């Protein structure tokens with residue numbers, strides 16, 4: 001993300017400009033993405049004006065506590081949200097707006113343009129279908145492969161993710177958690193997408209297997225020049241794997257920058273608390289609770305006035321109840337949404353986004 005492109009006091013570019021922009025330097029461009037869910041007679045604002053870019057071959061990690069909107073962002077990118085969701089903003093995949101795509105085009109883009117690796121492969125894989133058949137499905141349906149071709153590609157994919165060919169005949173329950181996640185990765189890679197979205201891909205695994213799977217994802221993605229958006233509550237996992245990090249809180253990105261810089265010295269107090277909470281992957285030290293962070297994230301339907309992080313912030317100031325900070329430059333290639341980096345006179349309007357109702361995929 002480059003906040004200097006759309007400073008908060010400058011109108012966002014017209015949709016036509018962005019759609020016409022050739023996309024060789026941006027594999028993914030998310031602009032003012034907002035998602036709310038209709039529930040209990042009200043609206044839950046799960047994601048509020050999130051913007052970020054992904055260059056071809058780059059890896060962005062999105063971190064944040066449970067409920068901050070990470071998975072909603074991931075699902076919105078491929079319009080996989082439930083019917084109760086309303087989306088606004090723009091999601092340009094190689095310059096094409098996913099939120100405006102017709103169904104036929106959207107079906108073609110899923111798997112072949114971008115694919116998702118979900119957390120907990122046991123729930124994502126079909127328990128009564130052999131692993132090889134599940135990996136073959138996107139090849140047959142979306143990749144245009146003939147059955148014999150798909151079969152040989154499945155064997156190749158299994159080898160690439162470190163599973164022996166005979167595993168194609170296994171059912172998911174016959175695999176370990178790590179092996180199932182490898183099978184999911186093989187499926188996600190099957191149609192050679194330009195973008196992989198990995199939503200908590202190692203959360204259910206123990207630390208050693210987690211490190212192996214992260215290494216595997218890194219090798220496969222880097223070797224093929226695939227871009228990756230990886231989502232995790234664990235900042236250290238992301239710092240290990242990604243070039244850049246975005247930290248989300250209460251539906252917004254509150255900090256973004258080069259992975260090492262954000263992990264080593266976050267500019268937002270929430271980013272600092274998250275990095276203090278997680279040692280590096282493989283570090284035998286046990287996980288620490290977020291330091292100096294009392295309480296829980298706010299209910300998105302009842303956000304506090306001013307900065308949403310204010311009630312938990314160890315560095316809270318008087319101004320924080322009046323100002324809802326926007327992302328602001330906070331060092332080379334970095335932004336943070338905190339009054340500590342925001343100039344006192346700065347307007348705090350969130351970036352604009354276009355309203356439109358989401359459509360459901362039935363998935």
Ligand SMILES: Nc1ncnc2c1ncn2[C@@H]1O[C@H](COP(=O)(O)OP(=O)(O)OP(=O)(O)O)[C@@H](O)[C@H]1O
Nearest residue numbers: 037039044046065066067068069070071072082300
């Ligand atoms: N289908 C839904 N209907 C209503 N509210 C929802 C729905 N899905 C998510 N939410 C709400 O939207 C907010 C963001 O949820 P989301 O799952 O995106 O967060 P997350 O950061 O991915 O959390 P986790 O890591 O626990 O999955 C939460 O308050 C959640 O309760």
